[in-house]
Amino acid sequence: MAAPKKGRRSPGAQGRPGRALVGILVAMVALVGGMFLSGNTTPRLGIDLAGGTSFTLEAKNEPGKPNAINKANMDTAVNIMERRVNGLGVSEAEVQTQGRKHIIVNIPKGTDAKQARKQVGTTAKLGFRPVLSIGDGKPTKDPGADKPKPKPTPTKGADKGDNKDQPKGDEPTSPTPTASSTTQGRALPSALKAPTPKPSPTGDAPTKPSKEQADQVKKAEELQKQFAALDCTTPKARAAASQQAATRPNTEPIVACDRKGEAKFILAPVQLEGKHVEDASAVYSTQGGSGWIVQLDFDGKGGKQFGKITGELAKQQPPQNQFGIVLDGEVASNAEVSFAIKGGKAEISGSFEQQEADDLANILSYGSLPLTFDIVDETTVSSALGEEQLNAGLIAGGIGLVLVILYMGIYYRGLALVAIASLGVSAILTYSLMVLLGEAIQFALNLPAVCGAIVAIGITADSFIVYFERVRDEIREGRTLRPAVQRGWPRARRTILVSDFVSFLAAAVLFIVTVGKVQGFAFTLGLTTLLDVVVVFFFTKPLMTILATRPFFASGHPWSGLDPKRLGAKPPLRSRRRPIAPADTKEA
Incomplete structure (x- = not known):
């Protein structure tokens, strides 16, 4: 053997x-x-053992979307809310539907209820809009409010557009899209571009603008009045302005405030939607004293659009070489572009605190809610x-x-x-x-x-x-x-x-x-x-x-x-x- x-x-x-x-x-x-x-020598307890806070959210009907509240959208909202609150470090949060248009969110004790309340109800509609004008956050006098109405004159061939002697009101700190808007830099979007009357072949009075051109002028004037009257200095006024801007379609220009109420903006229609953001993270940057910033990663289509948009803005003169990053009708950051940003990456800066940057990155990472919600009830759960x-x-x-x-x-x-x-x-x-x-x-x-x-x-x-x-x-x-x-x-x-x-x-x-x-x-x-x-x-x-x-x-x-x-x-x-x-x- x-x-x-x-x-x-x-x-x-x-x-x-x-x-x-x-x-x-x-x-x-x-x-x-x-x-x-x-x-810590004891396990962290869930809401049923330690108590906590319970929120009840109610879905709202949005203008033009009568059938938006449906099972698919409610399930999507539940999924997003659950990921958001878990992104705060809450692994035992309960998010579930109740009835046709209500969602119940239970947060265990030990979590910042105020922060969670803000996270679950934020719609997170993100858009990148070119800046048309920037002004101080305080309301200003409408330049055309005290303008005297021109008296009719029987003189044939008079220049009806000559208003040189009319008094001027307080003007914003930068050009605004009026009928005589600046012509330098990037042309304003068609929704704000004032038509230029063409001279008649005979040299007489200019031809009458078309109805479409007249509507464009009217919209530009209304937007200018909104911009002049906008007050961004109080939280209540900013909240109202943000809500109004958030309900406007992406294809229309808006007026909006920044987060701190120090500036207000006229912004062109959305050029890039937030749905193209694949990931977002809060990072501390030491370059130029930026502090906390939010880095964005776009998908393939979004990266190409962002590179194209920034390339066009880089050719313009201030302030039209900037774009505003608008989140739920509020300007989270306005960045000046000096060259095309390619590669599908960008960043949001704006003197963020760490918690603010983390919250923003969390919301952007997990997407926007398909519906708008109001918190109708908040109760404390006993253990x-x-x-x-x-x-x-x-x-x-x-x-x-x-x-x-x-x-x-x-x-x-x-x-x-x-x-x-x-x-x-x-x-x-x-x-x-x-x-x-x-x-x-x-x-x-x-x-x-x-x-x-x-x-x-x-x-x-x-x-x-x-x-x-x-x-x-x-x-x-x-x-x-x-x-x-x-x-x-x-x-x-x-x-x-x-x-x-x-x-x-x-x-x-x-x-x-x-x-x-x-x-x-x-x-x-x-x-x-x-x-x-x-x-x-x-x-x-x-x-x-x-x-x-x-x-x-x-x-x-x-x-x-x-x-x-x-x-x-x-x-x-x-x-x-x-x-x-x-x-x-x-x-x-």
């Missing part, structure tokens, strides 16, 4: 179980130490009922754990110590991870999540039972404990992995297809299932390998749970081998 090759381990090799035990103990110390270093349910759940879990330990102690005797130690390791790992995940990803422990942890006790105990029974089967076949531990492991390992894979797959599917509290159950179930694999592979099996060398277990003590007589073991395999007859018999 050929000798086994040197250096190759046989299936019955003991390996180095001590290393695995040391490794998992180091991991436990690191997790528990990290928990204490973070200054009294949840605490009662939690106490009842913990009592039930404790009773179940005690029953499991008693059963294993009666049935497995000494092996129950291995199971109890493994359950203790699993409990420490689970608890410390929940605390750390509460700080890292804002995971909140709710009632369903507690149920998932209780269910995990049975899953973990089941893995130990599978391994113990495989070892006992090997002993029944007549093997001693050490080879039984090694030979029983491959079969038990396959069964444990298949079982845990099915549990983890169910948890993953449940987490993906559900929302709110059910996700907490799925997350906890998946986490504890993974920890079960870690504990069985790196603690239970190495511990069994070491105990197999101890006389109490190796000798099959009646209280070890591995007594061959009690298990009905067959005679040792060596005694059942038939003797091999010698090849050559010798004569006496």
Whole structure:
């Protein structure tokens, strides 16, 4: 018989179980130490256990969109709101529809309710509009308000457009799109471009403008009056101006205020819509003292449009070489363009605080709401009922754990110590991870999540039972404990992995297809299932390998749970081998 090759381990090799035990103990110390270093030793609780705030939002009918409130738009709004509030670090927020046009948003305690209130109701309609004029944020006198009406004159051929002697009112700080608007730089959009009367071939009075041209002049004059009367100095006035600008179609010019009320703008129609923004992130910039900015990444079509628009604006004179980034009818930033910006990237600057930049990036990243909502109710949710349910759940879990330990102690005797130690390791790992995940990803422990942890006790105990029974089967076949531990492991390992894979797959599917509290159950179930694999592979099996060398277990003590007589073991395999007859018999 050929000798086994040197250096190759046989299936019955003991390996180095001590290393695995040391490794998992180091991991436990690191997790528990990290928990204490973070200054928080309790898990973050969900709204049903800690209380919180509940918002009720009502969808509004928008002009020209009588059928906008439908199931598809409401579902889209729920999805966007959920991602927004979770972008604030709220992993257990509940967002769900109620009736035909209401959405309920529940935010756990510990979250800035004011900030969340602003996030969930913001429509986030983003547009890039070329700047036509900039003025001070204070209201100004309309230049044409005190203009005397020209007296009719019977003189034939008089110049009806000569108004040089008429008094002028206060003018804005930069050119505005009136009938005599500046001609330098970029031509104004057709909606604001005043028609220039063409001289008649005979040299008489200019031809009468067409009805379309007259309407354009009228719109330009109305826009100028709105610009002059616009007051951006108070929050109430800015909110009214933003609401009015947000309801205007993208194809029409608007007047708008900036975020701080220091300036007001006349802006051309939208040249690039915010739907082409793929991603947005808040970044601190040290260039030119910019501070916090929001970086934008456009999709392919948006990047090409943005490069084309900035290339055209770069050729214009101030202020028409700027574009305003308008969010919900308010100018978030107005940037001056000196060259074409290509590559599909841009940034929004405007003296942002970090929180403002984070909020804006969060809103832009998760898209604009398809509907406009009003918050019609805001209530505080008490945690009294949840605490009662939690106490009842913990009592039930404790009773179940005690029953499991008693059963294993009666049935497995000494092996129950291995199971109890493994359950203790699993409990420490689970608890410390929940605390750390509460700080890292804002995971909140709710009632369903507690149920998932209780269910995990049975899953973990089941893995130990599978391994113990495989070892006992090997002993029944007549093997001693050490080879039984090694030979029983491959079969038990396959069964444990298949079982845990099915549990983890169910948890993953449940987490993906559900929302709110059910996700907490799925997350906890998946986490504890993974920890079960870690504990069985790196603690239970190495511990069994070491105990197999101890006389109490190796000798099959009646209280070890591995007594061959009690298990009905067959005679040792060596005694059942038939003797091999010698090849050559010798004569006496």
